[in-house]
Amino acid sequence: MGLGGEAGITDGRLLRGARTRELVLRHAVDLASLEGLDNLSFGRLATESGHSKAGIQTLFKNKEALQLATLGYARRMFIDAVIRPAGSKPHGVARLRALLERWSEYATAPLFAGGCYRAANLPDFDSRPGPIRDELLRHQEEWTGTIEAELRHAVAAGEIADLDAGLAAFQIDALLCAANTALRMGDDDAVNKVHRIVEGILR
Amino acid sequence: MGLGGEAGITDGRLLRGARTRELVLRHAVDLASLEGLDNLSFGRLATESGHSKAGIQTLFKNKEALQLATLGYARRMFIDAVIRPAGSKPHGVARLRALLERWSEYATAPLFAGGCYRAANLPDFDSRPGPIRDELLRHQEEWTGTIEAELRHAVAAGEIADLDAGLAAFQIDALLCAANTALRMGDDDAVNKVHRIVEGILR
DNA sequence: CCGCAGAGTGTACGGTCGGTCGTATGGAGA
DNA sequence: TCTCCATACGACCGACCGTACACTCTGCGG
Numbered sequence: 179m180g181l182g183g184e185a186g187i188t189d190g191r192l193l194r195g196a197r198t199r200e201l202v203l204r205h206a207v208d209l210a211s212l213e214g215l216d217n218l219s220f221g222r223l224a225t226e227s228g229h230s231k232a233g234i235q236t237l238f239k240n241k242e243a244l245q246l247a248t249l250g251y252a253r254r255m256f257i258d259a260v261i262r263p264a265g266s267k268p269h270g271v272a273r274l275r276a277l278l279e280r281w282s283e284y285a286t287a288p289l290f291a292g293g294c295y296r297a298a299n300l301p302d303f304d305s306r307p308g309p310i311r312d313e314l315l316r317h318q319e320e321w322t323g324t325i326e327a328e329l330r331h332a333v334a335a336g337e338i339a340d341l342d343a344g345l346a347a348f349q350i351d352a353l354l355c356a357a358n359t360a361l362r363m364g365d366d367d368a369v370n371k372v373h374r375i376v377e378g379i380l381r
Numbered sequence: 382m383g384l385g386g387e388a389g390i391t392d393g394r395l396l397r398g399a400r401t402r403e404l405v406l407r408h409a410v411d412l413a414s415l416e417g418l419d420n421l422s423f424g425r426l427a428t429e430s431g432h433s434k435a436g437i438q439t440l441f442k443n444k445e446a447l448q449l450a451t452l453g454y455a456r457r458m459f460i461d462a463v464i465r466p467a468g469s470k471p472h473g474v475a476r477l478r479a480l481l482e483r484w485s486e487y488a489t490a491p492l493f494a495g496g497c498y499r500a501a502n503l504p505d506f507d508s509r510p511g512p513i514r515d516e517l518l519r520h521q522e523e524w525t526g527t528i529e530a531e532l533r534h535a536v537a538a539g540e541i542a543d544l545d546a547g548l549a550a551f552q553i554d555a556l557l558c559a560a561n562t563a564l565r566m567g568d569d570d571a572v573n574k575v576h577r578i579v580e581g582i583l584r
Numbered sequence: 585c586c587g588c589a590g591a592g593t594g595t596a597c598g599g600t601c602g603g604t605c606g607t608a609t610g611g612a613g614a
Numbered sequence: 615t616c617t618c619c620a621t622a623c624g625a626c627c628g629a630c631c632g633t634a635c636a637c638t639c640t641g642c643g644g
Contacts, residue, residue: 189641189642190640190641190642191640191641191642194640194641219630219631219632220631220632220633221630221631221632222630231632232633232634232635235632235633235634240632240633241631241632241633
């Protein structure tokens, strides 16, 4: 297992690095969802992972690279927790419902300590151009793209009435993000709200 | 004019304080919408406003007090720009449309340099209990509450079909927040998207 | 065996942060 | 006039930040 891509590594040195890199990233991803990507710091990650600050820095060159690595790891966790499991369902409303179901668990249960990493960090970086914003936007479009694709399948199969798939995907993602922060604020009914509204959209 | 509440002050000392306080808050509000409330700093505000760091600190005691003052000032700006102008329209869909129209301008034009201050900071503080989160939640409920009230008026007057006003308000606010970050990411069509979806909700 | 390379450590540097002193200025009120 | 008080300032503190440099250790390839 492991999301670090350490599968094909035979070199013991690189493998050791990949292991601690993943161990650190596991903490970093929680911190990023709790307090934001730019509240990550080498010193803090070092203390909480039992390594030295300089050691962490050799693994992730500079802070921006650390942030990008954290983003990549979070994306892989997201795919494993939400997108891949839904892949067993057939295209259309079935897979769409599976995606939303997995997303609800993903946003509720402590996969990330602070909820969805995208919803937590996109508003932070939407006014700061740069590689991190670009990467976040890429993840965002990847997610809304999957929703939109399943909506198109559903329409093509006649499972739901004809609609603007792109517009509906935008709408659904907006609901999910709002539900994510509502959950953090103690609104336990947020998931139910999304469920009701989306069922209304699917008629 | 002025949002600092310096209207009834006759004491020259307090009046001078209120003036620079407002001058500083004007900068603080832009910074808070651009980079978040906790990226505010006394030193930076001091440099950009031409005062000394200690001088700013005497005006706002704590950093937390500075953040709360900034939140309060942003709220007053929001009310002046969005809620009050719509007050001239009659209750129901008319005022609701006016609210959304003003909100679109509010999120597009540079009233706040980084867009809606609430949408920018709520995801930041949703996992950090404390007075700032509480205040943000209060503003949020105040806003969704006004939307919900107009929806109820519209239903009662028979202007729109019967619906769950609370649920619809949650939905509309979700769309507005999503549109706000979409605007920052360069999606010029975001406002139009919201318009189309909301018109669908109002049938 | 040798030399290279990556992981990991220790140390230091310059900078910014929030916060706290002591103090000076200048209006308000006695 | 004298006292009080809020504004405003400069200097300073300890903490943390990101970064850089000079190491040691260890496993790989020639």
